[in-house]
Amino acid sequence: MFLTTFMPDISEKQQKIRDLFIELKQAYQTDYPDLASYQLKFSQTKTVLGSCHYKKRLISISLSILKQNPVELQLDTLKHEFAHALAFMHGERGHGRVWKAWAVKLGATPKSRSHKPVRTEYKYQLIRKQGERIEPLARKYHRKVNLKNRYLGGDKSSLNQLYLISVEELEAYQAGHLHLAQLNFLQ
Numbered sequence: 001m002f003l004t005t006f007m008p009d010i011s012e013k014q015q016k017i018r019d020l021f022i023e024l025k026q027a028y029q030t031d032y033p034d035l036a037s038y039q040l041k042f043s044q045t046k047t048v049l050g051s052c053h054y055k056k057r058l059i060s061i062s063l064s065i066l067k068q069n070p071v072e073l074q075l076d077t078l079k080h081e082f083a084h085a086l087a088f089m090h091g092e093r094g095h096g097r098v099w100k101a102w103a104v105k106l107g108a109t110p111k112s113r114s115h116k117p118v119r120t121e122y123k124y125q126l127i128r129k130q131g132e133r134i135e136p137l138a139r140k141y142h143r144k145v146n147l148k149n150r151y152l153g154g155d156k157s158s159l160n161q162l163y164l165i166s167v168e169e170l171e172a173y174q175a176g177h178l179h180l181a182q183l184n185f186l187q
């Protein structure tokens, strides 16, 4: 199954996050011994990139956003959250002066939230299929929609050429891990 070819990819990304976490802890825990008890957790949040829980001493990184985006986005999130942990050791919460200074020092985007477009976990991609040709269209869906007898606005030639395909399958197909015949076209 294509899922097995995807697992190493996500675990590779997770490893990069873990490595950076350890690297940051080692770099600063001599000066800030409280960092030693901080732990890293992967969460399933769909829209929140990450968080820093001062009391639990826990930094959470969204695994579903990690899956759907380049690893750089969540490496940046980890630095962002790590800067929160450090700023809190100076008594500051939120995105104030101390946090900003740490964010710059760690190389995080010194803004409260990333303005990069974040891909959330859509399940299905709308595509147009003409014979062997698959053309991904600009729409994605969280759940199945009925596409029988539907066509693109004003373009009746697309009648019954519209299908949904799971985002994972489409990516596997585009990466060459799946053949056309292995794809499930949903209408």
Ligand SMILES: [Zn+2]
Pocket: 080, 084, 094, 095, 112
């Ligand atoms: Zn923040």
